[in-house]
Amino acid sequence: MHPKSLSDWLSYIESQHPNNIELGLDRCSAVLDKLNYDRPKNDIFTISGTNGKGSTCTFLTHFLGMKGLSVGTFTSPHFVRFNERIAINGEPVSDDIICQAFAHIEEIRGNIALTYFEFNTLAAIYIFSNANLDYWVLEVGLGGRLDSVNMIDADVAAVTSISLDHIDWLGDSLDVIAQEKVGIARKGKLLISGVNNPPKSLAVRASEIGADLKQKGEDFYYNLNPNNTWSWQGNGQSINDLPIPSLPVENAATVLAILSYCGFDLEFEVLSKLMLDASLTGRYQTLMTSPNIILDVAHNPEAAQELQRRIKASNKQTVAVCGMLHDKDIEAVLTCLKDDFKQWYLADLEGPRGASSDQLSQYLNTSKQFKSVAEAFDAAVKEVGTDDINIIVFGSFVTVADCISHHEENY
The missing domain is CATH 3.40.1190.10 (Mur-like, catalytic domain)
Known part of the structure; x- marks a missing residue:
């Protein structure tokens, strides 16, 4: 059956x-x-x-x-x-x-x-x-x-x-x-x-x-x-x-x-x-404005360089909500982008491939750590809360998907 x-x-x-x-x-x-x-x-x-x-x-x-x-x-x-x-x-x-x-x-x-x-x-x-x-x-x-x-x-x-x-x-x-x-x-x-x-x-x-x-x-x-x-x-x-x-x-x-x-x-x-x-979910996609939330699935060094280019072209201060999978080149991605964000909100990702916020934080000078993408996202929205700063959610398809689901249910 x-x-x-x-x-x-x-x-x-x-x-x-x-x-x-x-x-x-x-x-x-x-x-x-x-x-x-x-x-x-x-x-x-x-x-x-x-x-x-x-x-x-x-x-x-x-x-x-x-x-x-x-x-x-x-x-x-x-x-x-x-x-x-x-x-x-x-x-x-x-x-x-x-x-x-x-x-x-x-x-x-x-x-x-x-x-x-x-x-x-x-x-x-x-x-x-x-x-x-x-x-x-x-x-x-x-x-x-x-x-x-x-x-x-x-x-x-x-x-x-x-x-x-x-x-x-x-x-x-x-x-x-x-x-x-x-x-x-x-x-x-x-x-x-x-x-x-x-x-x-x-x-x-x-x-x-x-x-x-x-x-x-x-x-x-x-x-x-x-x-x-x-x-x-x-x-x-x-x-x-x-x-x-x-x-x-x-x-x-x-x-x-x-x-x-x-x-x-x-x-x-x-x-x-x-x-x-032409537009595509999770490719430097604006999820909401006031505050400005941008989604990007960048999760490898080449994509990180493209994201960096877009950040510089925006001429705006940015903060990151980031979660990654441990089988990606975390060090290369975060080293590329670490100086492009005013603040980092790091999230644990669930599942056997998910990296912890602790794993991510070792490649950054300073960061805030959370148990989920939803918690990291909520904290960034609450603390930043201004149109003058872009909040960029990135690091994995999983991260972006979790953010979309949380946004649809709560915003």
Whole structure:
């Protein structure tokens, strides 16, 4: 007898494999072969990278929607509701649709043990196939080559950035990690790289695969202008004086390369609206004003540098509400940002991966420590309480999710 509610299903699929993460395509591909799915009418975009995957998926989804095209978008993790992971035309699908997908996968998988993420990926493919969509946008969960998303051949692959993260799974050098992330590319198909200063292994692996590689800094470029706009050049085209988006410009530049090399028209008016309208939960997102609360999921050194840039550009004093996972590079993140915040409110994160506020505090000169994100957030709001200071909640998807839930219930 199948579970009835989505929460029951999620509890069930969490219990079906002994490991939360087990990279490899064999199990999932065996079930995929039984799924009898149809690809979209046009292309599948697959996005990998250390940072910037979510922003890139958001820009792509929003652009396709503006063109009147239907699109299914698969992302992870979610913040408050699981449904956020599987969206059609930018809207999360219903509990009933997800439950029907899980039930079908359960019926066809036989005795093949699937991880939580593999169930999710197969559900998204089943749902998108049934919806007869124009495009799919698929975000890699971890790495690329061995991630379950990679069991589907991409028509267009993109690597947004490469830095040291998940080293236990992907390797402890940029050369190795680059090869893993480029593993989503296919022979004769576009591979767009938005990687800054890419390791040589990226182009080498792309050549071995036979992908049509286009790289930032070689095939396309972007620059920030003095008048608070930005410009893009590539593929024989130039787009000048675009508005600065709320999401990182470097990811917008990668998306323009994807669109240009795929043959879409780069119309200034459409792209300007895209820059102004595209937003994403937890990516330097304003949660509330008076006081000013900003959410950011920055949790590795590269993301910390981007957050630092935004803090400096704001010209405002800032305080931090921070919680992190102990398997992240806590020292590098906090060392990068320690002088950018007037005060630190550190939170314990629950669960086996959660770091304590004590662990975080050793890398800071001074801080206040709390048992939860909610307590740290409430203290910051109470003590700061002015529009002249930004309160930035960051350090993990878990931290931001806890803050959103607490805010929805209490503010």
